[in-house]
Amino acid sequence: MSGPDATTMDKPAVSAAASRPAQFLGFTPARAIFFLLFAAFVVVAPALLYPIFLMKVYCFIIFACAYNLLLGYTGLMSFGHAAFFGMGAYLCGYAATRWGLPFELAVLTGTGTAALLGLLFGWIAIRRTGLYFAMITLALAQMVYFVALQAPFTGGENGIQSVPRGSVLGIVDLSSNTALYWTVSIVVLAVLALYNRIVHSPFGRVLRAIRNNPERAMSLGYDVDRFKIAAFTLSAALSGFAASLKTVVFGIATLTDVSTVVSTEVVLINLVGGIGTIFGPVVGSFVILSLEHFLAPYGPWVLLLQGLVFMLFVLVFRQGIVGELQKRLRVGL
Amino acid sequence: MKTGEERLKDAVLEVRGITKRFGAFRAVDGVDLDIAEGEIHALIGPNGAGKTTCFNLLTGNLSLTAGEIRLRGEVISGLPMDAIARRGLVRSYQISSIFPDFTVLENLRFALQRKRRGNFDFWRSERHLHTLDGRALELLEQLGLAEWAGTRAGDLPYGRKRALEIATTLALDPQVLLLDEPTSGMGREDIGRVADLIRKIARGRTVIMVEHNLPVVEGLCDNVTVLARGQVIARGTYSEVSADARVVEAYLGTAHA
Numbered sequence: 293m294s295g296p297d298a299t300t301m302d303k304p305a306v307s308a309a310a311s312r313p314a315q316f317l318g319f320t321p322a323r324a325i326f327f328l329l330f331a332a333f334v335v336v337a338p339a340l341l342y343p344i345f346l347m348k349v350y351c352f353i354i355f356a357c358a359y360n361l362l363l364g365y366t367g368l369m370s371f372g373h374a375a376f377f378g379m380g381a382y383l384c385g386y387a388a389t390r391w392g393l394p395f396e397l398a399v400l401t402g403t404g405t406a407a408l409l410g411l412l413f414g415w416i417a418i419r420r421t422g423l424y425f426a427m428i429t430l431a432l433a434q435m436v437y438f439v440a441l442q443a444p445f446t447g448g449e450n451g452i453q454s455v456p457r458g459s460v461l462g463i464v465d466l467s468s469n470t471a472l473y474w475t476v477s478i479v480v481l482a483v484l485a486l487y488n489r490i491v492h493s494p495f496g497r498v499l500r501a502i503r504n505n506p507e508r509a510m511s512l513g514y515d516v517d518r519f520k521i522a523a524f525t526l527s528a529a530l531s532g533f534a535a536s537l538k539t540v541v542f543g544i545a546t547l548t549d550v551s552t553v554v555s556t557e558v559v560l561i562n563l564v565g566g567i568g569t570i571f572g573p574v575v576g577s578f579v580i581l582s583l584e585h586f587l588a589p590y591g592p593w594v595l596l597l598q599g600l601v602f603m604l605f606v607l608v609f610r611q612g613i614v615g616e617l618q619k620r621l622r623v624g625l
Numbered sequence: 626m627k628t629g630e631e632r633l634k635d636a637v638l639e640v641r642g643i644t645k646r647f648g649a650f651r652a653v654d655g656v657d658l659d660i661a662e663g664e665i666h667a668l669i670g671p672n673g674a675g676k677t678t679c680f681n682l683l684t685g686n687l688s689l690t691a692g693e694i695r696l697r698g699e700v701i702s703g704l705p706m707d708a709i710a711r712r713g714l715v716r717s718y719q720i721s722s723i724f725p726d727f728t729v730l731e732n733l734r735f736a737l738q739r740k741r742r743g744n745f746d747f748w749r750s751e752r753h754l755h756t757l758d759g760r761a762l763e764l765l766e767q768l769g770l771a772e773w774a775g776t777r778a779g780d781l782p783y784g785r786k787r788a789l790e791i792a793t794t795l796a797l798d799p800q801v802l803l804l805d806e807p808t809s810g811m812g813r814e815d816i817g818r819v820a821d822l823i824r825k826i827a828r829g830r831t832v833i834m835v836e837h838n839l840p841v842v843e844g845l846c847d848n849v850t851v852l853a854r855g856q857v858i859a860r861g862t863y864s865e866v867s868a869d870a871r872v873v874e875a876y877l878g879t880a881h882a
Contacts, residue, residue: 495747513710
């Protein structure tokens with residue numbers, strides 16, 4: 293018995309080892325290289341580019357990771373992520389200005405609010421799939437926008453302004469752009485590692501299975517709805533976290549954060565970067581936000597260009613930049 | 626009919642008057658089934674007899690219009706599909722239902738993963754699941770899939786996909802196994818292998834299968850239920866039902882044409 297067993301054990305063990313080589317922070321070697329390249333960029337970037345712009349990109353990377361977890365790895369298309377982003381931003385801003393909460397607790401408030409909202413929206417929306425799911429999320433987000441417009445705590449058209457930056461644990465004063473930059477940089481790198489870990493966790497495996505074949509996952513005894521709600525909540529929480537960070541960086545939370553523009557932007561970022569990839573959110577955020585940033589002087593022409601980019605990727609490069617790259621290099625990024 | 630008292634006693638699955646209507650059409654119309662512990666039971670009948678619909682009702686893929694299903698005395702009709710699976714009634718599909726983007730080994734690991742705790746642990750590395758590889762490889766070995774372990778499941782040849790699906794179904798160690806046309810679309814050689822396999826895996830569990838290949842049914846199954854137009858027209862051993870005039874009539878011009 294041991295003879296044939298040993299030989300058959302060998303083959304798959306070899307192939308399993310080939311698909312699962314050494315790891316760095318949970319990244320495969322190819323992803324570790326990409327991660328370190330990005331980390332190196334983060335270090336030199338402030339010498340080349342405007343730090344506030346970079347921090348905005350980093351916040352959107354976190355937001356895009358949150359979204360990709362849902363679209364790319366669970367197969368759920370949400371058109372309503374502005375609700376989580378916007379409410380996260382408002383509540384973080386409100387907690388810091390009105391309640392005078394320190395940086396960490398303000399961010400936690402924004403994150404927690406988005407998580408609760410995500411739990412509720414997820415619970416409602418997962419009753420339908422595909423386009424109907426997307427439409428429900430859109431409708432709920434529109435309702436949240438209306439609330440944000442009317443409710444007094446959001447400051448209406450003015451938003452919540454002069455949000456104090458505070459300090460990290462009372463030690464690192466964030467009022468200097470340099471301190472803030474390094475804080476946000478460390479956070480975005482940590483979130484990337486976390487996002488990669490979530491995707492490659494037992495939970496992430498279930499999500500990927502649901503995207504692959506939801507009916508089979510169910511017939512194997514997985515409570516698919518519960519996993520979908522959990523993924524939705526996690527995604528919403530991370531979106532709220534990104535928004536809270538953004539609010540601290542800019543010192544402001546406005547109606548823009550909760551508007552449809554934000555919902556579509558995060559779709560566009562992932563489409564361009566690569567849906568269902570780890571580094572798609574990084575590349576996509578840089579491309580889309582750079583377009584906005586450097587073409588800002590041309591006003592509404594940015595929207596036209598964004599539309600063209602959107603069509604180009606939908607028609608020609610549906611895998612996104614990172615998706616195309618990993619196809620060429622034959623390695624998962 | 627010999628389905629009386631003595632068989633009921635050790636019935637694993639008791640099905641009473643299950644009915645499924647699609648508009649005015651009754652796909653399944655008042656079907657009773659008693660499946661005894663440890664038997665291999667075939668559901669046969671001409672095309673459109675309602676065999677697969679019957680399966681879908683048993684597993685909760687479809688909701689019942691009427692009737693009741695008990696698994697070991699416990700009512701399972703009305704429960705969602707995943708809850709029924711967790712109670713030990715698991716199916717395979719007519720069209721191989723696998724996770725195409727996973728490797729063969731990952732497919733197995735995913736099926737085994739379900740009974741572990743901590744499937745919501747998003748902060749833990751998936752490497753913890755590699756402790757399941759021993760059992761996964763054992764099953765792959767049993768189904769002749771060991772050499773394909775590292776292959777992307779979507780790239781497998783057809784027959785292997787079927788084998789993979791049966792392997793993942795077995796990974797759950799179900800008490801009652803429902804196989805929907807396990808040999809459909811297979812060559813003669815594969816059919817022989819799958820029949821052997823079913824005999825092997827049926828030890829210690831109950832198997833219900835929909836099957837078109839009558840020699841396979843004859844060689845494999847203890848009891849047969851024949852459906853036609855959504856109703857049971859005969860039941861018994863293979864030799865009993867094949868001698869039944871109504872069965873011959875139902876099959877004339879269809880399977881034997």
